[in-house]
Structure formats: structure tokens, C-alpha cells
Amino acid sequence: MPRKQAKTTEGAQPADGPIQFLSPEGVLGPDSRLELPSAIDLPALYRDMALVRRLDSEAIALQRQGELGLWPSLRGQEAAQVGAAYALAEQDMVFPTYREHGVAWCRGLDPVSLLGLFRGSTLGGWNPYERRFNLYTLVIGAQTLHGVGYAMGLVRDDVIGSGDDTRDTAVLVFLGDGALSEGETNEAFLWAAVQNLPVVFFCQNNQWAISAPYSVQSRVPVAQRAAGFGFPGVPVDGNDVLACLAATRAALARARSGSGPTLIEAVTYRINAHTTADDATRYRPSAETDEWMAKDPLERLRLHLTASGEVDEEYFADIERREQELAVHLRAGCRSLPAPDNASPFENTYTDMPAELRRQLAEHAEFLASGQEIGATR
Amino acid sequence: MPRKQAKTTEGAQPADGPIQFLSPEGVLGPDSRLELPSAIDLPALYRDMALVRRLDSEAIALQRQGELGLWPSLRGQEAAQVGAAYALAEQDMVFPTYREHGVAWCRGLDPVSLLGLFRGSTLGGWNPYERRFNLYTLVIGAQTLHGVGYAMGLVRDDVIGSGDDTRDTAVLVFLGDGALSEGETNEAFLWAAVQNLPVVFFCQNNQWAISAPYSVQSRVPVAQRAAGFGFPGVPVDGNDVLACLAATRAALARARSGSGPTLIEAVTYRINAHTTADDATRYRPSAETDEWMAKDPLERLRLHLTASGEVDEEYFADIERREQELAVHLRAGCRSLPAPDNASPFENTYTDMPAELRRQLAEHAEFLASGQEIGATR
Amino acid sequence: MSISMVKALNNGLRKALADDPKVLLMGEDIGRLGGVFRVTDGLQKEFGSLRVIDTPLGEAGIVGSAIGLALRGYRPVCEIQFDGFVYPAVNQIISQLAKLRHRSGGVITLPVVIRIPFGGGIGSIEHHSESPEAYFAHTPGLKVVTCSNPQDAYDMIRQAVDDDDPVIFLEPKRHYWTKGEVTDGTPAPFARACVLRSGTDATLIAYGPMVPAALEAADAAAEEGRSVEVIDLRSLSPLDLDTVRESVHRTGRALVTHEASLSHGFGAELAARIQQEEFHFLEAPVLRITGYDTPYPPSRLEADWLPGVDRILDALDLSMSY
Amino acid sequence: MSISMVKALNNGLRKALADDPKVLLMGEDIGRLGGVFRVTDGLQKEFGSLRVIDTPLGEAGIVGSAIGLALRGYRPVCEIQFDGFVYPAVNQIISQLAKLRHRSGGVITLPVVIRIPFGGGIGSIEHHSESPEAYFAHTPGLKVVTCSNPQDAYDMIRQAVDDDDPVIFLEPKRHYWTKGEVTDGTPAPFARACVLRSGTDATLIAYGPMVPAALEAADAAAEEGRSVEVIDLRSLSPLDLDTVRESVHRTGRALVTHEASLSHGFGAELAARIQQEEFHFLEAPVLRITGYDTPYPPSRLEADWLPGVDRILDALDLSMSY
Ligand SMILES: Cc1ncc(C[n+]2csc(CCOP(=O)(O)OP(=O)(O)O)c2C)c(N)n1
Ligand SMILES: Cc1ncc(C[n+]2csc(CCOP(=O)(O)OP(=O)(O)O)c2C)c(N)n1
Ligand SMILES: [Mg+2]
């Protein structure tokens, strides 16, 4: 593990460690820095984490079967994503990276729509306005500025600080630990700070940016960066769904009230390789992964739910059924994703296709049409 | 004055205010955070500040006379620049912006060489290796990364941490308050921090980036930014040449010893408009300028020198003579700066001129040669 | 009313701000100062600092947050202070602004305008005289336009704001203070080139900074009995090839002029198109009169380095000699 | 020895590192991992982490600090992980790297190499299949080269490192795993194009990713009795126009192919040059077979979107029909 501060030791937390309510052993306890969220549907949280994990596993399987070109696995980060997503109000806007399948799920996206990008049948896959969940952004850091601009729009729309929970709106921007090194991310922090914007930056510090451990990006914890720009940074145990939810909820409330931005560092771990195309054994010891497996975000909530008697066997059986349904849905959905139309790039480059592009499309169509014959002779 | 922390109140300094040894009234006193530098040639410091101010005034005059296209005045920032420059060892490398005429002067550059860029007769003007003073960089923030790379080279050359004062080397990078907002500057901070590089970032916070007050760039003091990246930020009274010298000396020593980077914030003021092309009356009240005039960096040292009896009238007369000489040198030098050679862009684009560029140069030369005749008929 | 291009742009932006509350201006020093060229003079006072925004000193931030604002339904008009300072924003422009419509299958529209004073000839220092138009014209998803006179400036800036696609709006800074009549009539179509002067012997194609020199060259040529047609392209992307072809088809000779370096400059595409489309009708090769393949020189050299009337006329001689 | 292009580059870089202690490699994931394409595999282990540097995730930082290293006497070789991620570095490349020699009146030399895997055809996601060569070729002060086979890869990467000018070194990623003979002989001059196949009916000009398709098309044409000369440009800037002219002068017909979008793509400059220099010898207009003027499509469309053998042959038909 590359960082001292990231260490979530078994048992008691050091006062300056990440905020934690739920220990890896499933013991629920207070943290002096944040209130334990009340009226939380813990069984629902666990169910969503489980389903999201299954979504991820199925996508990996689809990649192995050649149905997807690539898949960036979220495994290990279910608590961070589901916890953050549960804190969102419907009107809030989300700017994800390319790994927030769990947030997409909680936002109510059909998970099949997440596959098109990695299948190569689309560059997008869903309408970002419908569920207020922006398209995935692959260029590291770029989405942080889009979130900032959107938040500038919220200020101008006067939908912050009214006290009306169904009206006041915030932006939740996701980023990885690697994104902290891009200039654009730092510009986003600065703009958010200076304008006191209603934006929450949620950094999943999964300890790795492909093969680069966090120590390549920084010598101090993520949360400290925010202070340098003049807004709060909050480290939370990213494998504790309650800590993630509580911290994000507080930060979003702060943002909606007009009190400005927050940077949350969810200390977590990328259990799988960077993507299915990556080979993590080249750069990190399996012992490290094992260590983090022991802090599994699902397991600790399962232990807690079981011990507290809140759920019964039927609850787990129901989850298993839903997982099966999800798997079937994903497999069928993936294979029946529509092939992209050859005309679509031409049609979607501009609002109205310029004459030259029309000419090129016609040429392209003619070429494709003649392809059958030509293919035969040549 | 846009910032609270930047306020240098008359008299006692608040403990978290910028480090100050010499008050605007010329009273010398200790600051608990830094040792008052000993064995400093105060008369020399004052003399250089006076000469640098004269250099600046002469350049402004030359611009008014049409000899220069533009001039960015350093007036008000003499202490910051001369103080920082006095802390340099010969082997250290400097990366200036476009306003460090005072540093150039102390580095021993012929001040005439500073004029060519603003006269339009060159884009450079001096050999950056000779005095270890890089060319001016006009693109805000870009030089910060060059300084970082140079410092990476120092680490690889193994010229830090040996304890040998004539060998250990550091980099001094200048930047303005506006530069703090560029992504590249923040990448430079991050790289310097992670690699613990021998670089000192010297930010002259002159309160303005053209028409933007510091409050447009940040809601916290400059020095705090450094902490966000994990290295020290040191605020100093930028109008106190001793504070600037002491802080830079300490930071450079730290860098040379291998202990890593420092960001110094010299809290100062841009007395003149951004450049001779700018009209500051459009965006800032003259009362603000007046307030800062009262904290003039030269005046306080003059008061101190006079009060302490360290200098006599001849000393000031000598400075006046040198100023006159400098003025004459600048005026004559400016007018006799060589006109650039039409072939030089072609010759200096690549190490060896490619065939196509040779063809273009020949065409250009032919065109110019034919110009006389053609000009007559057309 | 005869006004400068700066004033025409200012009027156009004022009208855009007044007509649509979703229009915002953002950039460095555009508020209190009114921009270093005063194009936005008085607009912050009139429309407030929430609509005319003095931004931090970060071009990536300007364009990146403009994208976010557009996603929220705004129509931001960004000012990049000088041509040479657009490069920190290029990542947001090329990878995001130009591509989001395509990426989203047409769901997202980004009506963002990026105003850039461009070109040389004003005696400025490095990075203040760049001609980056080819970079943007080579980027699908962007529209790239420029104006050469106050009337077009006034009309086109409003058309750019109204356009639902991202527009790179290049302002020829050396003509900022040139005056011309500006009226409130029906503007020419946004993407249409304009034949400024008709002629029969050759077609001279120019845009933005070089248009006045092109007209001057045509005048001089006329004195020598040569009839030169002058086309002001106005829209660089999309390119109004019809207007160009129609002209060259008649004249059989084409010359293109721009300040940017020759190689891979805008003229290359024009030459490539014309030689292909009008192959049988060309009496001479398409000739280019442009800046050289060097970085922009120190300003004391720019008058010679930049293409001008004499070089255009030399090229015309050469063209006619075929 | 028959090795892949990846291995050839790896060998070339190893040799460069061994030959000169001032040579450094820097980039994201190039050390332990050996780069996402394994081009730098094993080099950090062999030369240490001070010489093969895993950098933070910032492309401006990579190029900007490479400039500083070069100012200190080093010869950094930067890796940009994918073509689409070079844009954050464009400000340092265009305003600093390309210009510092000129700015300093020739005092500063910056022997910086920027390696970029480029082009499409590997079924990848957005930003991983870009062809940015024209942006760089339009920037005076940069050299731009690309290789199409392991031997050139091995030779040219070392020549790039040895060169005292900044070099953008474009690696056609879809041929990374293509094998070929690599020997240690005297390499062809760095800036010279190469006639890969001689012919008499038409000249087909290609580079990097499109070279194999060009050769294949020439083969197919030969079966139809057409003799096509194939030129691999290798150096995009400076351009070896002599080789191109000599060929077109003989054949009277020229075709250019590249993956990048048509408008203002590399082919535009070639067409402009050829039509000017060989005006009287062209039997047909210079034709371009390129990507379309859209952003790169989703990978399921790329096989059709990208130019290929059939489109080249169609263009050849068209050329011959003049
Ligand atoms: C600007 C840019 N540079 C490089 C890449 C290649 N790349 C893709 S993911 C990645 C690592 C990102 O790490 P992090 O931000 O920690 O996110 P994670 O993948 O761990 O979720 C890199 C370098 C990119 N997508 N964008
Ligand atoms: C990347 C970039 N954007 C914009 C500019 C235009 N510009 C020149 S100086 C300046 C203000 C710089 O302010 P600061 O960094 O505080 O330095 P100062 O001029 O006060 O010394 C601006 C915006 C530039 N030179 N570079
Ligand atoms: Mg990560």
C-alpha cells in the first residue's frame, strides 16, 4: 500500500485517518467528524452493491467472450460508488469518468447502455439529460471542468441556497487519483473555489492509475489538495458505504446551500487490473490485493446485516435472483445492441450536415453499396 | 487591496502575515519565523534597487519615444526581484517571466539586451546559459515546467546535497499571481513535490493580473497552495528586500541540500499599469496605488540607511551618477540594437535548414531584392 | 453608420446578450477592462458580472467550463486574449468541444463560440500574431469563421452565437480599428463566401487579415489591365467550395493568400480541392501567397515576412505566365 | 532477425540509452509496466528509474519538463500514451518546444523526441485512434516522422534521438505487432522518403499506417495490369518533395492516402505541392484517399470508415480515367 494515510487499520481509526463508520469486521460505530447517517436502508444499499458487482462480473465475462472490446472493472469500489450515488438528489447532475458503472446503476440507467461504448457500437450510449448522468469521459480530468461549468450554470439559474430540497441542485464530479495530476483538474478546483460553486469532487483513490501507484502522483493525501485551493477536503473509507454516503450527502447539502465545493477522497482499491486489457501482475504484488480483499466493501455490510438480524435468507436469495435476471438482461442486451449506422458519424458531426460532408457521405454510401461486387472481383 | 492576509499593516505584523524585517518606516526588526540575514551589504542592495528602478523608468521613456513597442514595468517590485536575486549562487538557474528586469540586472546581463524583445528586434536577446538566466517566457505559467525539468536534470547530474556550496545547484522560477491559475503551473508544483526537486518558486503577488485582482484567481493566500501539494509555502513582505532575500536564501539552501521545493509568495504591488499598452485607471482606484506607494520598497531602505548612518551623501550622489550612466547606456544601446536579419527566422527554425525552407528563403531574398524596383512602379 | 470592427463586434455582442438571457461572455479581462482590445467594453456594466465573466487566468478552464455551461443550456461566448494563448485550451476544444455532439449521437449540442483575435501586423511580441486557423479547420465538429470588415463582424458574431455548433470565431486584429458602414439589414448566410470584386482573369481567394491586401492587389492589377476576382471566404469550415469553383471555373486561375505558414496552411486544402474539381479548367496551378515555414518573426521583420500586395502581384504574374 | 515493430522500437531505444547517458525516457506507465504497448519493456529495469521515468499523469508536465531537461543538456524521449492524449501537451509543444530555437536565435537546441502511438484500426475506444500529424506538420520548428516497418522503426527512433531538433515520432499502432527483418546496417537518411515499389502508371504516396494497404493496392493493380509506384514518405516534416516529384514527373498521376480526415489533412499539402510543381506533367488531378471529415467513429464502424485497398483502387480507376 503506497500511502500511510490510506491505511485503514483493523479496529480503531487514527483520528486523521479516513472517516469510517463500518469496520471491515462489520462493526458499526461513530466517527467524531461526521454524523452517522440515520434512516438509511442498509439492505437496499447492500443489494445495489451486490448487483453492481454482478454487473461488473458479467461485463468482464462478455469481454472474455469477445462481445466487448474492453471493460474497466469497478470491483472493490462498489461502496464508494453506491454510497456517493445514494446521496444524490434527482435534480443533481453527475459527471463520471469511465468507471462509474455503480453510479450509473443507482441513477437508474439501463446497464446495457453502459456496454455500447466498450463494444465499439457507440461513443456514448445514453441520453445524459434523462437521468442527469453525463456521458463517460475518457480523457483524464476533462470532465472536472464540465462539472464546474455546469455548476456555474446552476448559480445563474438560481437553483442553490433556496432551502427547497427539490429545487436546490448540485453537481457531483467523479475523478480518479491519477486525475489529480492533470492541469485541468487543478483548474477545476480553482474555479470551483474562487466562485464558491455548488460542486462536489468525489475522488476514488483506488491507489493506482494504471501501473502508477499513488506515490507517483502525490506525496500527500488527496484531501489536502483542496485546502490548497481554499475548500474542504474530506477523506473517507471508500470501502465503507456509510461513510461514503454520509460524506457525500453532507458535501452535496453544503453545495446546494450555496456554501461551496468539497473534495471527497474515498480511500479504496482497484481489485482488478486497470481494464481487461491490462496485466496488473506486471506492476503490483498480489499480497497488496489480498490485503484489500480483506477489507471488501460488500462483505463488511453483509456481516453487519446478518449480525444485526435485519435481513433473512430470503433477502439474499432475492438478491441472487435479481443478479441472475441482471446477468440474463446484460447478455441478451449486449448481443442485441444495435450496430452503429455508417451514416451516423456524418449525421452527428454538425447540427446540419455541411455540403462537403453530404458529398462524402454519398461517396461513402456508394462505396459501401458497391463493396459487395467489388469485394468479389478484388 | 484584495486580500486580507496580504495586508502589511503599519507597525507590528500579525503572526500569520508575510514575513517582514524592514517596516515601511525603515525600522529593522526580527521576525520569529526566519533569521534576519547577517553580513548583507545593505548599501549595495539599495543601489541595485535604485538602478533597477531607473532602468525601468528609462525603458518606459524609450517606449514613449517609440523606440520600444511595449514595456512591462517592474515598479514597486524592486525589492522582491533584487532580494530574490541576491540569494542566488552563480551556478543556480533562473526561469523568469517577462517582468524580471531586476533579476536580470543582478544576474549581470547587459540591460540593453532586455530591450530587444520589446523593440521587436528579437524574440530572445541574450544567451540563457551565459548568466544562467533563461529567456523571458510570455506564455503564462509555461516556464514553471521548464524549471522543473531543469531541476530534474540537476538531480540526475548529482549536483544537489553534496554540501559543497559552489557545486550544489538549485533552480529559481519566477511567476506571477495570475500564473497560479494555469494548469501547467499546478502540474509544475506537483512534479516538484513528488520528486522533491531542487526548485524554488518565487511568486510575486503584485495583486493584479492585468485587470484581474488576486481575488479572481484565488480565495486563499498563495503560500497555502504549496501545502496542498505537500511542500512549504512562505509568505514574505515583497516590499522588504531583506525578507525576500532571507526567505529565498533559505529556500534555495533547502533545495540545494536535497530537501525539496518551496513556494515563496512575495506580497507586493504593480505600481504601474500591466504594460505601457494598458490603462489601469479603467479597473483600479488610484487610492489603492497610493496606499502601496506609501510602502515603497526603496524608500524604507533609504530611510533605514540614512537613519543608521551607514551611508553618506556621496553614496547617494554616486548612485545618481550611475543612474545617469545607465540611462545613457540604455538609450544609446537601444537605438543601436541591431535590426534583425531577414534570413534569421529561416536559419533558426531548425538546426539545419530543410530544402523547402532554403527554397523559401531564396524566394524571400529575391523578393526583397526586387522590392526596390517593384516598389517604384507599384 | 461608420464604425470600427471593434465597435461592430461590441454592438453585435450587446445585441446577442440583450436578445437571449442564455448568452454569456467569459474570458480574461473582459469585464471591467472591456478586454485588451475593448471588444467587450461596457458590457459587464450593462449586463452584470454573472453574464460577462472575468475568469481566472486559465484557457482550459474557460473552454472546459463553457462546455459545462452549454450542457446546462447556456450559450457561452469565450474570449481567448490572443491567438497564441489558445493552445492551453486545445485539449478541451479538440477532444471535447468538437466531439461531444458526435459522441452523444446528436443528443448534445454545444453552442459555444470561441473568439480569438488572430494574425499579425500590429508590431506585437511573440505569441501575439499567430494564425492557428488550419488546426481548427482540420478538426471535424468545429465551425471556423473570420470576418474582414465591420459589417461582417457585426453580422457574423451574432450568427455565431445563434449557431448550435461550436464556432471558432477569428478576429483579424490588425483590422480591428478599420472603420466601415454597418447596418441592421439581412446578413449574408453564415457559411457563404462572398465575391467582393468580380473579375475574369484570375480568382484571388483571401479571408480575414488578408482581404484588404487582396482587394488592393486587384486594384493594382486592374491598372495593369488584369481583371482579378476577389473572394472573401468568411467561413473556413465549412468551406463554401461552390463559390470558389464557380469563379475559378470562369477565370481558370486561382491564388490563395493567408498569413499562416505555407505548409499545411489553409491554402493547401483550397489548392487540393481546386486542382481536383477544376482540373480541366485550370490554366495555371493554384498558387499560394503565405507566411513562411518559420515561427512568426520579431515584429521588426513582420512587414517583410507577411505576404502583401507585392507578393500577390508577383504570384499573379507567375500565374498569368502559364 | 524478424521482430515486431514494438520489439524494434524497444531495441532502438535500448541502444540509444546505452550509447548516450544523456538519453532519458519519460512517460506514463513506461517503467514497471513497460508502456501499454510494451515498447519500453524492461528498460527501466536495465537503466534505472532515473533514466526511464514513470511520470505523473500530466502530458503538459511531460513535455514541459522534457524541455527543461533538454535545457540542462539531456535528450528526453517522451511517450504520450495514445494519440488522443497529446492535446494537453500541445501548448508546450507549439509555443515552447517548436519555438525555442528560433526564439533564442539558434542558441538553444532542444533534442526532445515525442513518441506517439497513432492511428486507428485496432478496435479501440474514443481518443485511441487519432491521426494528429497535420497539426504538427503545420508547426514550423518540429520534425514529424513515422515508420511503417520494423527496420525503419529501429533506425528512425535512433535517428530521432540523435537529431538536435524536436521530433514528433508517430508510431502506427496497428502495425506494432507486424514482424519484419531488422539488421544493424547503415540506415536510410532520416528525412528521406523511400520508393517501396517502382511503377510507371501512377504514384501512390503513403506513410505509417497506410503503407501496407498501399502496397497491397499496388499488388492488386498489378494484376489488372497497372504499374503503381509506392512511396513511403517516412518524414512528414520536412517533406522529401524531391522523391515525390521525381516519381510523379514520370508517372503523371499521384494519389495520397492517410487515415486522418480529408480536409486540411496531410494530403492537402502534397496535392498543393504536386499540382504546382508538376502542373504540366499531371495527367489527372492529385487524388486523396483518406478518413472522412467526422470525428473518428466507434470501432465497429472503423473498418468501413478508414481508407483501404478498395478505396485506393477506386481512386486509381478514377485517376486513370482522366
Ligand atoms: C489525458 C489522458 N492521459 C492519459 C490517459 C490514459 N489513461 C487512461 S486511464 C489512466 C489512469 C487513470 O487513473 P485514475 O485517474 O486513478 O483512474 P482509475 O483508472 O484508477 O479509475 C490513464 C493514464 C487518458 N485517458 N487521458
Ligand atoms: C497562457 C496565457 N494566457 C494569457 C496571457 C495574456 N496575459 C499576459 S500577462 C497576463 C497577466 C499575468 O498576470 P500575473 O501572472 O499576475 O503576472 P504580472 O503581469 O502581474 O507580473 C495575461 C493574462 C498570456 N500571456 N499567456
Ligand atoms: Mg486510480
Ligand SMILES: [Mg+2]
Ligand atoms: Mg500579477
